[in-house]
Amino acid sequence: MSLLIDRLWQGLLDTLLMVGVSSLIALIAGIPLAVFLVTSGKGGMFEAVRLNRLIGSIVNLFRSIPFLILMVALIPFTRLIVGTTYGVWAAVVPLAIAATPFFARIAEVSLREVDQGLIEAAQAMGCRRRHIVWHVLLPEALPGIISGFTITLVTMINSSAMAGAIGAGGLGDLAYRYGYQRFDFMVMLIVIIGLVLLVTLIQLGGDKLAKAMNHRT
Amino acid sequence: MTGSITSIRQARNTHEAEGDQSSHALPYALAATTLEHAETHIRFQDIGKTYSGEQGPVRALHGIDLVVRKGEIFGIIGRSGAGKSSLLRTINRLEQPSEGQVLIDGEDIGRYGTSELVALRRRIGMIFQHFNLLSAKTVRQNVELPLKVAGVPRQERQQKVASLLKLVGLENKHDAYPAQLSGGQKQRVGIARALVHDPDILLCDEATSALDPETTQAILALLRDINRSLGLTIVLITHEMEVIREICDRVVVLECGAIVEQGPVWRVFGDPHHDVTRTLLSPLQQTLSDDLKAHLLTQPLRQNDALLLELRLNGTNSREPDLGLLFSALGGQLTLVKSAIQRLQGRTVGHLLVSIRHSPHAQEELIKRARRIFDDVEVLGYVAAD
């Protein structure tokens, strides 16, 4: 019994690690990507229409591949980076690669919603482009970006379970081995409850943070 | 209408206590005339602007030659789409003219590189119809931002922000977010932000259009006060003619991207030459009431039908509507039907409608006599005696 509890605990930690690290990478890479997508279009601050189109297509490409297929397709790349295709760190690679364009597109929507008038006002007051990104675009879009990041986290929990099923560890792995292969309904139930709690917690926290950052009303 | 002028004066007076008394004490008319010799601040030279729209090019401006003088409040009016915003925005190069040059203090700003442009924009404040305040920043942070990006040290920033928030009357709102402010308060923040670099030009694009009449008066009073005390040149766009009438020195009327009329406000408003100007001014101009119009006859039917005259003053000859003089000149039974006389920049402009009955003089003689007192006289028709 205590072995099971250990395993469950380990599974939870693994899941948190996979989701946390890949989402962090998505956050760090996704925001600049989103800013680029928003500002490099026609008439944008950093206008580079061709590059914008190219990057946009790459993002779309990754967004359209189902995670399971992406994971398998990335196996050689994963081996190259982490040296193995098994375990938590191996799962982080495809998870981060799936999460980054996913999150970038959501963040892009929030950035696009920033009132053009604010950008104009910033230009009129003598802001340079980097000031506009830092003081106008990002802070104004922040509530939306936080909500988007919450969605990304939840989606990554989902995907990490899939990664778990093919040997990455984590709660998905547990549910698969105990629940599916041994028909241990109890473990399955605990995992489900654990996941529901985790997702609820993240969603609540994210909503709260987004609300605290929103001074629009 | 006189009421609102008084109210803006009163509002100004509350600010004047701390300002430079000698310059404030100048009567309105005197201040306006002294500006006629002021030096050129902004010069538009043959400005043209063509946008590439969805359905081909849109010619928003063409052949604009215009001068804005130092220290004046210059109004731009015109119908929607006339090119007002396009013209205003060439001053800080939010819009780049397709043709011609904008010279500020004699320098062609079209040649400026990024750094010079940024420096120029810091010398030009701008306020907007929808305020354009950053929702994620407090009032203090909003006003502070232009200084922050310019690398002004923290201490200095704080002093400047505090003094400006005091100037616009928001001392106790430092830590409020824009969403917690009223429209008038938001525009005050906008003004504080625009002034934070001590600019010498302030651009206002429909800055009072989203405000109620009372708040508009207060904001106008503030602008007038800033104009006087800081010697700031203000260029403003508005569709509210009262705004022009109350604070502008000179005004230009745009139509389809070109200038149709310009001059001192008393001239343009007192005696508009162009149809567009007349249409724009029509809310201010009192015309014949409908019931009078319905009863108006082109020819007198009976001996004692009253003659209806419109007597105009256009301000050029500095005449006053002397009613005693008018009565003794016209004789008979003189009735005031309507009066739309106002003082603009110290000049009396507008018109009177009077009806005359039982006059000893013939119609031509009446008109001739009235012309000695008024700049223009027109026969509107006859009103039947009851």
Ligand SMILES: Nc1ncnc2c1ncn2[C@@H]1O[C@H](COP(=O)(O)OP(=O)(O)OP(=O)(O)O)[C@@H](O)[C@H]1O
């Ligand atoms: N960015 C743009 N792209 C294409 N056309 C534009 C653009 N900005 C303005 N125009 C066009 O230029 C003309 C003048 O526009 P402008 O905004 O200067 O008018 P305005 O006098 O300020 O009008 P309003 O009173 O409605 O603000 C209009 O026909 C408008 O449609």
Ligand SMILES: [Mg+2]
């Ligand atoms: Mg406009």
